[in-house]
Amino acid sequence: MIDLKEQTRLSLARPFQLLIDGRWTDVESGEALDVVNPADGGIIARIPAGGGADIDRAVIAARRAFESGPWPSMIPGERSRMLWRIADLIEARKEEFAELETLDNGKPIMMSTWVDVPASVAALRYWAGWCTKIAGETRAVDLPGEFLAMTLREPVGVVGLITPWNFPLMSAVSKLGPALAAGCTIILKPAEQTSLTALRLGEVILEAGVPPGVVNIVTGLGAVAGAALAEHGDVDKISFTGSTAVGKSLIGAARGNLKRLTLELGGKSPTIILPDADLKRAIPAAANSIFLNSGQICVAGSRLYVARERFDEVMEGLVKAAAKFRLGPGLDPATTMGPLVSDTQRRRVMDHIDSARGEGASIITGGNRVGDQGYFVDPTIICNVTPQMRVAREEIFGPVLVATPVDDPDELAALANDTEYGLSASIWTRDISAAYRLARKIRAGTITINTGSVAGPNLPFGGFKQSGWGRENGADGIESFTELKTVVTAL
Template structure:
């Protein structure tokens, strides 16, 4: 891992020094050399150039990490601490994330191709907020008492106990945020963990390991393995020493995780794909609708599981809404995420850029019209022009399949389309992660919320994430919920105790 790439002139010295260092695996509280010589080259999405190498964790490395986590859970101080003591560690880590916010924001920008102004106001604050919030739950994971319905005198209660060793497999679109979405609840429940970041974006997880060490976590409580899905991820998913898998990623890979986890019937949480609809009614406040719906799809270049990728607008305001969204993205300036002049960032990789461009071509060949965008930008890096496709319908691949890129399909509806029909159109997808409804009529808003089969329905907003709000999907968008007490409970097992008096 000793290859040194040129520093980024836009990054701080601390960030360049971190990226250039010889990266190892964080196991049992120490930086450890991988057992095999495999490595992953990390690329800057804005340039396509290599910036670092990280280890490719093999099966023996996974074994070491699982053993360390198991020892910390079964024998180490973590399971013997009071909940208040555990909460202090989680809070300290949250404070350290805030203290190093500028550095983490730059690392996330370089590694994932994000605009640093966005990581500074969204990714890093939300990561810290989740850890602070979950620190409070550590002391409130309680059981219940219950009444008896048969003769005799008994006392009964339940205990919520940590499930054990949890493997947290994180995607590349929000590396640090989604690590904290999983890590906070797992630690609050009393679990020990192995984190595997996405192979495309491992750097913020490695920097997080430094902060874990600085926070003083006991050895083995948090282990971090860089690696790929087929090698490292598969070894974690099938490992008999792992009690719980929490995975965020594509539906296809999620189904593979399920199959691999069946060996010891691991507990599994899956946050998977989406094809989220947005419904704009004629009474909606268009001054909020146009920027809101634009952000819903183009935030993070559409690489968001809840991206508002299907837009249904009443015909009375359809032209104005579509034109307004198109006008808003025409002036975006592509560039490196650390450049203050940049307002259009790249997608994460060459393969992702190819995938998105292929879907755009499929839509155009099927008769869709590109109101704006419609192609890949001819420049270094992985840039796709934000694209709005009109003349689309429900049978097109661009409407039915998750693209995970900056591509919006727009379709009008009329006065004679009732709420049941609209909801049926929105529900006509294998996914059920999120949706949004834009109207000033509260009755319409809440009626639509009840009819839509989605884990989250936003009213007059979109992509609003809250640590206290349960997050997850219906249908093929996943199993279980993250965030809130719901996320903590999924890292616990319920034990019933009955005593004859």
């Protein structure tokens, strides 16, 4: 176990408040939520339990900042410098952010240090570059006379950002970056389980000089603060990452003012290993795809399809790979798999495993809760699963892999598509032509060939079917925070 840095201890010791209109303020109700360390179930802090009144104050501040504040009309280069400044400040405090993320979420400290924080910094710098590149076009007018016609990209307005608990800091900056670059003003509602880095990010945003009201942060329950934000009539757009069930509820909440929605939702992503695949690469990649971050990844390769002639070999390799993961508290540098984020999530994962047992599936490794403290579940591989079983159809969001042998390669596309989701897929083969043809048949937003998950702020990300609406990242991501205006002038 490592000792916390002094700044991390100070961060945890201070009273937490909401960030509204450039000031830290108490919650209207005076209520608070416990922040629980998933490694041992202990309470490490308390955060404000924001409600409808707090959301209303934040929206009023964001609307005022958008309509009469300097941010939307600020020259693009100045917005860019502020985003870059936020990135610099996070980087200067990378150890503190990493420790807060690990304490809050449970993930291994090495992952927070070398993945979450650096990726967040890189994303902000990427979006800083976009500030000067948002532009419209000139268009021809096919009518008698002489015209100048142009399109303009303008900020959509006040946006609500609702982020998940699996990658708290990364998710926050991946939404804040394009929204700020586009000139929007923001209310950020982080997941109630993991709000510590969002609140620390608020301090950094103020230090960077972002004007009051541009970024407001309201912590609280999704069913209370999140719902109030989604339903608010003066919010122009919601960008949400989370479960498909909650995403569907947001559609109804948006009806009042037809606010724009970007929904990055669930997945049940297939990993496909063809007969000629390089198993020395495919097996560890398949294991990491489902076991990293304790399987709490929306693109986790939770369904595995393997050519039958290689199935036993792949299973043997995966069992060995699963055994190499060392479970423990995230702050222990030796830990490679931390706990699940909460007792609720642990019980949900175990319910799926128990359901598979009851339906006759075979647990070939794992399948157990680990330890008396914390929310640990060991890496689990399940075989002899029928397509109708819950573990084969529902998103589990834990370290649970469902493996199936396949006799006919022509069935792979149908098997991969036999889900209500369509977020990602991974194909392993030496035959690139076969991989490409299969990729064209699979209905998913991101497909990788001979590699695990690959993501970045420049790569469009989102899903088909019930995996969501719209795309984040890249040009598509920033355009989702704009409105397109046409201006025609007769000469």
